[in-house]
Amino acid sequence: MNHPINKKILMPVMLLGSFLSILNQTILNVALPDLMNEFEIGPTTVQWLITGFMLVNGILVPVTAFLMKRFTTRQLFLSSMAFLFVGTFFCAIAPGFKILLIGRLFQAAGAGIIMPLLMTVVFVVFPKEGRGTAMGFIGLAMIFAPAIGPTLAGFVIEYSSWRWIFIGMLPLVAVVILLSLKFLTNVSETSKSKLDLTSVFFSTIGFGALLFGLSNAGDKGWGSAEVLIFIAMGIIFLILFCQRQLTSDDPLLDLSVFKVPMFTTTTIISVLVMFVMYADMILLPIYLQTSRGFSVLDTALLLLPGALVNALMSPVSGRLLDKFGPKPIVITGLLFLLPSIWGVTNLTETTTYNYLMIRTVFLRIGLSFLTMPLNTAGLNTLPTHLSSHGSAVTNTVRQLAGSIGTALIITIFTARTSSHATELADANQSFSPSQLALKSSILGTNDAYLFMLILGIIAFFVTVFMRKERSGEGIEATEEKN
Template sequence: MKHPINKKILMPVMLLGSFLSILNQTILNVALPDLMNEFEIGATTVQWLITGFMLVNGILVPVTAFLMKRFTTRQLFLSSMAFLFAGTFISAIAPGFEFLLVGRLIQAAGAGIIMPLLMTVVFVVYPKEGRGTAMGFIGLAMIVAPAIGPTLAGFVIEQFSWRWIFIGMLPLVAIVILLSLKFLVNVSETSKAKLDLTSIILSTIGFGGLLFGLSNAGDKGWGSAEVLIFIALGIVLLFLFCRRQIMSKDPLLNLSVFKVPMFTTTTIISVMVMFVMYADMILLPIYLQTSRGFSVLDTALLLLPGALVNALLSPVTGRILDKFGPKPIVIVGLCFLIPSIWGVTHLTDATTYNYLMIRTVFLRIGLSFLTMPLNTAGLNALPNHLNSHGSAVTNTVRQLAGSIGTAMIITIFTSRTNSHAAQMVDTNQALSPSQLAQKSSILGTNDAYLFMLVLGIIALVVTVFMRKERSSEQEEAIEVKKMKQPAEGR
């Protein structure tokens, strides 16, 4: 017997679980400089705590489409929370970097399940006219959690140590598990779907190889044989993965969603926005702590006002999307985002703390108008039978764009920092080793932000040429009309 769906209980429980899952994705960002010192590793190694998390997340998202066919909502949600709890426990007791990375990857396995599950639940229990508002509340988890995470982590690290980030998370995850056992019900029917293991292998090795190659380019150079081999391997396997999905009758990731122009356009813009969003979350803490000497707590507090603005705007932008459509809201968001990125392309050792805080608030305003509205607009344009596939594709692209974008930004930052340091040595500038490291790091940060600025401008150009949204009902009506025309002609 199917239980009645109580949205007032179902959504808060799932949102809390999602919030904790996404919180873990960026909660270590402000701790990266400390972890680099403690484990004696470089930026290209420590960034795997972030990119590895997003990579596993992205690879598991398409698998979730299969899992949602085989298992109930309740089973999947509880499994995701169990993975999150286990990964958090391992991270809390990790004796070294390798164990910490393993814990993070297990956490990511849980987080990779929950977000597409949550989006699918929204499209099942809410009518189309209410989805924008519902997705706006999901934005509280998707946008605010990554923004608040570093602030919470900064306070915990300042008072205790980075381990307490995970120790403090354990009871919260346990509470969500208990609430889920009591209140969570199923919202979909199960079936005996088959798992395409070949596709999983192709996507895992493909994305992993591409990410590994991009991550190592900063240290070993773009001309390195190892870097070129892994990037080429990744591209070839990803091509084979996409080809297999297109030809399969029951694909792991249904790429036919890209036949809908609005979905394709919003996805392209989302990729560039994710690049900017996650890159800023890593670059800014490194600049503040490594180049400027600010504390972890100082860094966290600088991010707090932007996080609060996100919390206020996320539900509002959902309602604005329902009223005005995607194009105006995306243009407004980019008009905040682009100047915010341009404002940090000329950082110096005297850039003021308040300036960076105000700039970050403007960036967060822009992101509030971009992330969830783009996702919702793309999914709303799909026919109803493609909703779950669209959700899987959207979340996969979002996570992989974040991981690949982060790796590329760190690579650009590292290679440009090394290049600037070599130039200053060649020109015989009278600098101490610490001054050389500081100055070259700041110049490398500027170059990385300049790359992000270019992405923002490209996103604006794509948005300007965005076609007027056509609803899924209109699309289906057009298809019906096309089918009737030959019959009428006979």
């Protein structure tokens, strides 16, 4: 390395960039009902602003393990910020839905690079006993940004246009680019690695087809030939992708990280938690605005206390992880999360605003004990030479869980809402169309939350049976097999 690493400069600059990248992921959540009206589109179309963002993330993140070997930290960070700037510009000027979606995909390309890069940097510059605290601060970006995004968007949309969400972000991204040009240094050496284009093709087709199939199931039904063909195609190509990674001398994504039991266990729990987290970020704004008539600003203010608590708790949970280990921390998080999800499985037309606000605070406390502690606990068991691959796997799984979870929850919500509308119409012919839409939408929301509760319970049982990994056990086991 050519320059000494100054953590006091390096980390704040990268954290600010990652905060802006992740902020974009959920900043439009509360605006989805408005965008549906403005562009005259339905829920399954507008949700591509969220799932498309996460799909590009999921496709790009596996490639970052290669990119981190081929290019410097400085080059990758500046590239991610450039993608974010271009995408934000497209979103700000978008005359229609297609250009807005293209802008979102450019933003996603930047976000897909930066998170695994940031996590790898932490594992290079911090000793093992300090990583929990460092990753806790990354949690400020990883959890607080998606939580605070809808609040910021709510204020902007209430007093101006949704376009100002992106117009206001442009100068902030420009500042990060200028700071990184001046202060950012490299933390790892580069090598002349070759990109496995076949693996990239398999992963792109696999993840893309699977998500496309799941996203269309709500409109076309699970029995639709198109839905089944795309889901089957996705599964086949993902199997081909995994087989190639396991047999390649230089895999795009080294799946040998799953030979470490703690890494595998924390990954399974993370997938289930991400399903729940993104489901809530989509369902709650739709319920509040579509079913209850609350404004975007009302929705944003309801989410704000939870976001602030999340910000305070993330560094604390990181320090607690360093002190007590993963199992008690994760169980604590799930004991907050499960009642929070159960509390919204029976929503009505009179569920109070304050009840939903308090419940969201409890949910956010639970998530602060789950997301980064799970990632850190899994990565801590990997040897140094697998840290970049472990980071790439972790972020790939996180993004894909978010995108598939979002598509799945919208599909369940749409399908159950349609089913309830038919049942209510048959049972009571006196309902007006608006009453029918309102009641069926609330019942569909309850069904979707019930599905999330089941996933949360599964996560709890997996955590209870998580074995305590001895210090260095995972590292030694993996190194012996390599």
